[in-house]
Amino acid sequence: MSDRIREKLQILADAAKYDVSCSSSGSNRKNKDKGLGNTGSGICHSYTEDGRCVSLLKILFSNVCIYDCAYCVSRRSNDVKRAAFTVQEVVDLTMNFYRRNYIEGLFLSSGIFRSADYTMERMLQVVKKLRLEENFNGYIHLKAIPGASPEIITEAGLYVDRMSINLEMPTEAGLQKFAPEKTHAEVQKDLGIVRDRLIQFKDERKMIRSVPAFVPAGQTTQMVVGAHSESDQDIILMADRHYKEFNLKRVYYSGYIPINEQEKALPAIGSAPPLLRENRLYQSDWLMRFYGFEATELVDEKHPNLDLDVDPKLGWALRHPEQFPVDLNRADYRMILRVPGIGVRSAKKIVQARRFGKIHIDQLKRMGVAYNRAQHFIRCADTPKFIKEQLPGQIRSQILQSGQSKYVQQLSPQLGFAF
Known part of the structure; x- marks a missing residue:
């Protein structure tokens, strides 16, 4: 590995650590034609102390971004070292790391440079090269770019196992305060595209056996917790709505990590990430998905926040x-x-x-x-x-x-x- 590639990897892997939605269960892509890799029933996971997955090669394609989201380390106004991979560099890194048994798959996200379509096209080229040229059958999780064209999102879904599109903030008020260039409506439109394509491909597969798999491990989203004044009720009801409306596999809750000292409206640099609150939200999420609880049973107007002392x-x-x-x-x-x-x-x-x-x-x-x-x-x-x-x-x-x-x-x- 050249010094330049090593430097890029250090920069773009470090920038990707703030994205927690990288669970890789739920896919059954099989090895074929003597290719490399096999997802089987999922990927082996390892987790950091605060619960973030580290089992995949988790990188940004680029940390250059046209947006200025206050809570993001890659915001355009941040004075950080910038880097970008080429399509072939990401492909080579993935294959080399997989062959050395360092990783089980790829988690690829990116800052948005030039435009949503331009960025998404480059990421699409990566996954197509891995599947078609390298015959890579390992796990791929792609973070779709909000606002990209439906055609690009649909094509990408044919090559990846899981796709995720981040809501960023639990409430529209929080999003407008810290990321005014983004909207929940845009993200929901893209979540709807993936949901509708999943239904379409499933229906076609009932009649035509050769219909290709489309995002077999489903789609997820992520919300930043603790950057704004939203209650646990706001967060849980938003998650519940998206589970029901978009048939999500997971909603991830990322405790806000203070990174931008100049943004006075955000929690202070010295404050710790709200990991216990994040943990309680995951427990509530588990109760809704596997224990038959309704969101309104866990939080309501009288109890808008979860008790941190008890589960x-x-x-x-x-x-x-x-x-x-x-x-x-x-x-x-x-x-x-x-x-x-x-x-x-x-x-x-x-x-x-x-x-x-x-x-x-x-x-x-x-x-x-x-x-x-x-x-x-x-x-x-x-x-x-x-x-x-x-x-x-x-x-x-x-x-x-x-x-x-x-x-x-x-x-x-x-x-x-x-x-």
Whole structure:
């Protein structure tokens, strides 16, 4: 590797670290014609301490940008060293790193230089060369450029596994304050293009077997958290809307990292990224996607922000004492899932096991249930009939004092949770 390529890599890999939406699960692209790489059922992940994925070659095509977003390190007014790869340089880096087993795939994003179409065309050339000339069947995640033409976005979707388009800020007010040259409407238009093409290709595949795959791992988006004064309710409702409207695979929440000292409206340089808040948002996201919770159950006008001391599932349970205790020998699967300390796997084991007999406390512990947490909200066959009822405040204090909530705070926000 030449010194110049090494310098570019250092600059553009460092600039890409602020983008967290690089999960690579969900694709099943197979190796063919003795090509290089195979996504199989997904990519092996490793995560940094704050939960960001580092398993892919994660770079910007260029950090030159025509926009001046206040929260972005690559904003045009920032005095940073600029660099840009050529199409062939990105292809060569990807292939060389893959052959050396440094990476499992490519995550490619870029600042917007000249225009959205010009930038997107260069990124399209990269993925086409990898697929068609290098016969690369490994994982590719492409960060689409908002405002690019539908034709370019559609063509790119034929060569990548996952595509993402960032909302940037959770609210239009925050976007107008810190990135007035961008709009949510433009991003939503592009998300709609990918959604509609996914539906179109899926319908065509029912009739024609040779229809090519289009973004097989789906699309995602990302929001910066903590740069503006939005509430958790604003963030969660925005995420919920986009899950339902655009059929997203993931919404990523990126705790704002102070990078622009001259922007006085942003949090100070000395302040730490809101990682605990980011973690609670991921937990809420998990509850909506896998536990059957509605967004309005987790946050509302009375509780617009998540409790940082307890996870959102426990918070909901403490706010709804009328729903408990849950009789594990009679309750349906949906209600068992809502018990703090019982995860999806444990809930399925409980429903399966009670077909053969009553559920007892010792069984729960063997199933992996966090009994010290769950005991306040359940009844089993051998639960004492006369047990002193505790108020929600007493339960909360007892759990916090026993340290049972700390295990959630230590989890990576992009891994699974067992609430």
